Amino acid sequence: MAVGAQTAARVALGVPQPRPSAGLWSNAWYSLRRDRLTMVSCAVVLLIIVLSAGASLLAEYVFKTTFEKQDLLHTYGPPMLDPPAYLLGSDEVGRSQVVRLFYGGQVSLFVGFVAALIQLTIGVLLGLVAGYFRGRIDDLITWFITTLNSIPTIFLLIIISALFTPGALTLTLIIGLLFWTGITNFVRGQTFALREREFVTAARTVGAGPARIMLKHILPNVLPLIFVLTAIDVGTIILAESALSYLGLGIVPPTPSWGNMLTNAASYFNRAPWLVVSPGAMIFLTVLCLYLIGDGLRDALDPRLKGAS
């Protein structure tokens, strides 16, 4: 109360108010904590990560089976509580759907997050270089982006995976190498504007080289919104990977992934429609939460945009 009265008095007297020193991140964290939807989304994504990471433990102690253990007497089993392994039913060779779902999560999430990290690194570096040096380098990078963006991504992914039949790691790398253009465009635009600002001139006058200016002075100003883009990209990559695996070209069985679990399920949906529901629902839920986190982060980091999109 005393503080409130003091503030009121200051306002009345026209004295500038002492603002509690809060940086961008603590401000963002403050508003994020109050954003229930974003917090719930974070919790759901964390839960999916934990369940997937602990898939082998869960399989051993809770469901008492493994992801490859077949049971030809219990094929196309409908969802049931007993035994717990058939919580979400069993597939065409009697494997536990729920255990395979968690294992599939490992692969899908790994591809999503690692590929996003790769594209983030490439995207930020190229964007900084193109925006800072402009001229020839910028022309070259822009041309490459235009070219890459003019090939429908799914076509490119399908050709590469059909011809090279990559494993999970190579696939992650390939996706990472194809998705960076959005981030580069964003960083490039921001760098264009920032390099003309006084603090960059100041840094240059005291003798900072281009690398230092780009990484120490420009990058921190661009970083917040990059996190937003990255959260959304992880979702987009998970969608792309699942589509590819569904087509039989991404992650190949016996390694389960959410996408390739649907390939088989699709051919048996007359006998076991529930096998189609759960992997798709997992993809949907994960991607939805990642998009919501992206939206929430954007609102938190840039309050002007709140409710705008």
Place this chain on the structure above:
Amino acid sequence: MWTFVVRRLLYAIPTLLGISIIVFLITRLAPGDPIRLYTFGALNVTEEDIQGLRAYYGLDKPLAIQYVTWLTQAIRGDFGMSLIYHQPALGLLFERLGATLQLAFVALFLQLAIGIPLGVMAALRRGTWVDNVVRVFGVIGHAVPQFWLGLMAIILVSVTLHLLPSQGLLTVGKDVWDIPDRIRHIIMPAFVLALAGIANYSRYLRTETLDVIAQDYVRTAHAKGLRERTVIYVHALRNALIPMVTALGGLLAVLVSGALVVEQVFTWPGVGQFTYAAARAKDYPVIMAGVMVASTLLVLSYLLRDIAYAIVDPRIKVK
């Protein structure tokens, strides 16, 4: 205006060249010999025959020469013969282009016809349940995996309710011009393909409309005593739609891309499905032609977008 169009057309050339180089390199650097795959299991094929076939298809020459040969032929519309069908690759694809374009344009129509009203409605009723529903839908529509949505739609609509057919352009044996039959076939794939775009448009138009109705000239229109409807439809909506033209190019891209997966789910005989089958069979000429056709569609849609934008918004300098 014409100089602008010509300039943009010229810009498309290096892009198309770049695409052809990338795709050419990918197909040629891939492990696995198409000739060996093609002759696999065939009896009486000697090593000499294989070498002969390699020479016939020009696969024994250095990469750069192969590329130049391919390019000079491609410019004349000759993408080579399909290794599987023994017919010109481009011709095979053009036969399927109609189906893809049909699907893409119906989906585009659905996106505009549903997305725009949704977005405007949400903006005009900001903060109400209508707005919330549209906003939630805007996120959900993006996060649903298209192929899964397609599968679920087939299970629900075709298998359980027996309402619509689940695959193909038309019922086998029916007349090609049996329009009602064709419509019944296109409903599901078009809606599945359109969903992400509907979400996108509604989101986009909501933002734009909110932006525009806060402008001074809208206030002026209100102050003149114009009816609410006139203000919205004549003054606000017109300007809110301008940036949509930009979104159009991007959405065509999404349609061409997404069509591949949707075509596969609904066995829709389009460019995407055909290219996919070619990629699995390592039918190089068809792969190259397929990607070039899809990419050219994309480049053209970007081009149309830029021209449309220049026409719609006179503030854009025509250099």
